[in-house]
Amino acid sequence: MKSFIKIIKLDYLQRTRSYSFLITLCVSLAIAYTFVPEPNATYSTIRIDDYVGYYNSAWFGYVTAIITSITLSLIGFFLINSGIKTDISTRVGQVVAATSISNFKYLFSKVLSNFLVLITIIGIVFIMSIILFFLYNDGFVFEPLQFIKPYIFITIPSMFFIAVLAVVFEIVFGKYSVVQNCIFFFLFLGLMQFTPKNNFQYSLDIFGTKIVMNELENTVKKIININSTENLSIGYVLKNVKKAKKFHFNGISFPTIYLLSRFIWILIGVGIIAIIAPFFHRFNVKEKITKPTKNKVSIVKEFSKEIELINIPKASLNYSRFPLLKTELLLLIRKDKKWMWIINLIGMLLLTLLPLTIAHQMVLPILWFLQVNRLSDITTKEITNNTHYFSFSSFKPLSRLLVTQLYSSILLLLFLASPLIIRLVINTNFLLSFSVFLGGIFIVLLASVLGMISKGKKLFEVMFFMITYANINGIVFVDYFGGFEHNQFYPVQLSIITLILGSACFFIRNYQLKG
Amino acid sequence: MKLEIQNVSKKYNRNKYGLKDFSITIEKGILGLLGPNGAGKSTLLKMIATVSKPTEGIIILNKNNILKDANYMRKQLGFLPQDFGVYPNLNAVEFLEYMAAMKGIGGPNLKPRINQILEGLNLLDAAHKPIGSYSGGMKQRVGIAQALLNNPKIVIFDEPTVGLDPEERVRFRNLISDLANDCIVILSSHIVSDIDTIADKVAIMKNGTLITHGNQETIIKKIQGNVFKTSIDKTQLADFKNRHIIVSTSRKNEKLNVRYISSQPLENSIKKETNLEDAYLYLTKIN
Structure with a gap:
């Protein structure tokens, strides 16, 4: 038992002692700050019709717990779903495989360390919710239980289940991370659609939030004296200028079956791990994925003639960026599995055939998001592949190599968007086609800057996911490709942001080059 | 250049x-x-x-x-x-x-x-x-x-x-x-x-x-004449290490053949030709 705890502890430390985790915590802190809007803010997070609760302990506790449960279920999955993959890439897995640890113990340790990572983020949000209570205090008494209760019964069991799902998905889908992410995304959307009506059905809600949301709705229904409340909004609604009316929310008393169900969800999670453990590859990955007889290169024992340097033709100087561009494009194209290109082609076909608005607002952001794996390491692949000594000591690494890396990624995105751009140009909608062009540059620069800052892929992956999710849900604020209606300054604003990102990209790389 | x-x-x-x-x-x-x-x-x-x-x-x-x-x-x-x-x-x-x-x-x-x-x-x-x-x-x-x-x-x-x-x-x-x-x-x-x-x-x-x-x-000249070879009991090794710089050891039955660097060699030692490895070990040990 002692050694098992040690494994979890060390795995947790390994994951949290990174620069990117520090950034994740800072971002969590910043996002948590917005969970309960400042009294005069023009946005809302949870609003029932025109009502929000008085800023008492229960409102802060329950609202932040619900939003955390939903958002961290989605984003948290992407943050933690590479624990086993990391063990493969660092080759620690091979060492683990040679030890006596059982599959179940190893996988369960991964679940628990995933869970601890999520708990750390929850801890940050929890502290922020208390700080916000004292910041926006409406004169209500601080009741610690109203903060603790919703987190314990709603958020924590949800996070445990997400920690289990992350491990299960890693085993089932292996290195197909795009499939993994997409399936989880649709599973999440499906679970969010579930609308329980009674206590038993509440217990089937994995995220555990529906019981509180219905209680909030019912409270407001009683106030405004109607039977249906259609305007319960959960999530960020911007430019919500209409002043909200206030109602008293004093928390809820959870039914026993609900409390029991939260515990049962944890047990189900452990059970799933026990069921899947025998199917774990135990790091025998290469043999499973490739056919060694076909792909393995044999070492030729017969030696060919030695190099006579003096007789080798000398290559001439050629500072053209074209050969670099060619290989950068090759690296991008080969990055994902070949079948991803079939999906890309389907996406391009949809951009050609679907009504322009749908193609622009829905298909384009999804098609671009599918390239997340290619984009996320534009400027970090040197570090991840350990080729940075070659790149950083190359000739003019800033003006040649970095520029080419950016060009190639922009070209890829524009190629994928080309059916839409052509259609927009044919419709003489030059401003929109320019916005798509600008959007491509923006997302590539965002990927580069976030990659260089965090020295990893995760930050951009999560950010890109959030941006795409928000765009699909029609949140105009995060539209980076001109899909929605904007004021006349939109292209200028986007250009300025892109320019800032571009400058940051060169500045950071220059700083890195100086060692 | x-x-x-x-x-x-x-x-x-x-x-x-x-x-x-x-x-x-x-x-x-x-x-x-x-x-x-x-x-x-x-x-x-x-x-x-x-x-x-x-x-x-x-x-x-x-x-x-x-x-x-x-x-x-x-x-x-x-x-x-x-x-x-x-x-x-x-x-x-x-x-x-x-x-x-x-x-x-x-x-x-x-x-x-x-x-x-x-x-x-x-x-x-x-x-x-x-x-x-x-x-x-x-x-x-x-x-x-x-x-x-x-x-x-x-x-x-x-x-x-x-x-x-x-x-x-x-x-x-x-x-x-x-x-x-x-x-x-x-x-x-x-x-x-x-x-x-x-x-x-x-x-x-x-x-x-x-x-x-x-x-x-x-570089080799710096320890010229100070490299020796001798044979010792296994039990003497720890003490030997404290007094001399050992370059290499090899086992022979119950004895150890030791190549070492010293200004005060053991009596039964044989002087050996110095090489770069001896000099390297000596210089990195004493500095």
């Missing part, structure tokens, strides 16, 4: 130095850089390769300060880092073409040059297979190949023989000797036998400082 490293230091924090006030002048030929792990060899080489910058001091190549004009060095540099990776989805030819483009070389001779280098490094048969499927030694040879692409005038090899089998090591040594006719070769290792057969000059480092620098004979 002249590379001058003047009072170079790399300071990580208040008390920790990777390299401290290091000065050396390197001219055409092979410089063997020896030192135990953590001596600062890789730190120094990364600075010469313009991958890292010193916190103090200057590095001058042919009167050009490469800290101000890094591209002057990069144009004529071939660098094989100690711990490098490759892009697994590219094959060796594609990877080398990419490296060539990074170095700013091309033209019609590039392909034949790549092919001949690959042939010389025994990689031609696997040249069109993804590097991801290569063994460690093959990847190391791809690394060596990229260092030779641009007719380098300064070649830096940091622990180059890692993963190479004995035959490949011999071929590699021949290659380096060939290279050194025309340029500066800096070869770093903590394995003395990699260096003693080919290096014109040797620099020995420890704890970020230069202990000694010169040709092999001068």
Whole structure:
């Protein structure tokens, strides 16, 4: 038992002692700050019709717990779903495989360390919710239980289940991370659609939030004296200028079956791990994925003639960026599995055939998001592949190599968007086609800057996911490709942001080059 | 060709130095850089390769300060880092073409040059297979190949023989000797036998400082006449270690044959011919 705890502890430390985790915590802190809007803010997070609760302990506790449960279920999955993959890439897995640890113990340790990572983020949000209570205090008494209760019964069991799902998905889908992410995304959307009506059905809600949301709705229904409340909004609604009316929310008393169900969800999670453990590859990955007889290169024992340097033709100087561009494009194209290109082609076909608005607002952001794996390491692949000594000591690494890396990624995105751009140009909608062009540059620069800052892929992956999710849900604020209606300054604003990102990209790389 | 490293230091924090006030002048030929792990060899080489910058001091190549004009060095540099990776989805030819483009070389001779280098490094048969499927030694040879692409005038090899089998090591040594006719070769290792057969000059480092620098004979002379061989009981070993510097031991029945360095040898000891390994062990122990 002692050694098992040690494994979890060390795995947790390994994951949290990174620069990117520090950034994740800072971002969590910043996002948590917005969970309960400042009294005069023009946005809302949870609003029932025109009502929000008085800023008492229960409102802060329950609202932040619900939003955390939903958002961290989605984003948290992407943050933690590479624990086993990391063990493969660092080759620690091979060492683990040679030890006596059982599959179940190893996988369960991964679940628990995933869970601890999520708990750390929850801890940050929890502290922020208390700080916000004292910041926006409406004169209500601080009741610690109203903060603790919703987190314990709603958020924590949800996070445990997400920690289990992350491990299960890693085993089932292996290195197909795009499939993994997409399936989880649709599973999440499906679970969010579930609308329980009674206590038993509440217990089937994995995220555990529906019981509180219905209680909030019912409270407001009683106030405004109607039977249906259609305007319960959960999530960020911007430019919500209409002043909200206030109602008293004093928390809820959870039914026993609900409390029991939260515990049962944890047990189900452990059970799933026990069921899947025998199917774990135990790091025998290469043999499973490739056919060694076909792909393995044999070492030729017969030696060919030695190099006579003096007789080798000398290559001439050629500072053209074209050969670099060619290989950068090759690296991008080969990055994902070949079948991803079939999906890309389907996406391009949809951009050609679907009504322009749908193609622009829905298909384009999804098609671009599918390239997340290619984009996320534009400027970090040197570090991840350990080729940075070659790149950083190359000739003019800033003006040649970095520029080419950016060009190639922009070209890829524009190629994928080309059916839409052509259609927009044919419709003489030059401003929109320019916005798509600008959007491509923006997302590539965002990927580069976030990659260089965090020295990893995760930050951009999560950010890109959030941006795409928000765009699909029609949140105009995060539209980076001109899909929605904007004021006349939109292209200028986007250009300025892109320019800032571009400058940051060169500045950071220059700083890195100086060692 | 002249590379001058003047009072170079790399300071990580208040008390920790990777390299401290290091000065050396390197001219055409092979410089063997020896030192135990953590001596600062890789730190120094990364600075010469313009991958890292010193916190103090200057590095001058042919009167050009490469800290101000890094591209002057990069144009004529071939660098094989100690711990490098490759892009697994590219094959060796594609990877080398990419490296060539990074170095700013091309033209019609590039392909034949790549092919001949690959042939010389025994990689031609696997040249069109993804590097991801290569063994460690093959990847190391791809690394060596990229260092030779641009007719380098300064070649830096940091622990180059890692993963190479004995035959490949011999071929590699021949290659380096060939290279050194025309340029500066800096070869770093903590394995003395990699260096003693080919290096014109040797620099020995420890704890970020230069202990000694010169040709092999001068360095060896420092302990000439102080290397001995004797036979002792296994039980005496601990005590023996405290009094002498042991170079190597070998087991023979219940006895141990010991090669050691001392100014006060045991009575039954036989004086042995001194070599670079003896000098290296002696100098790194006493400094």
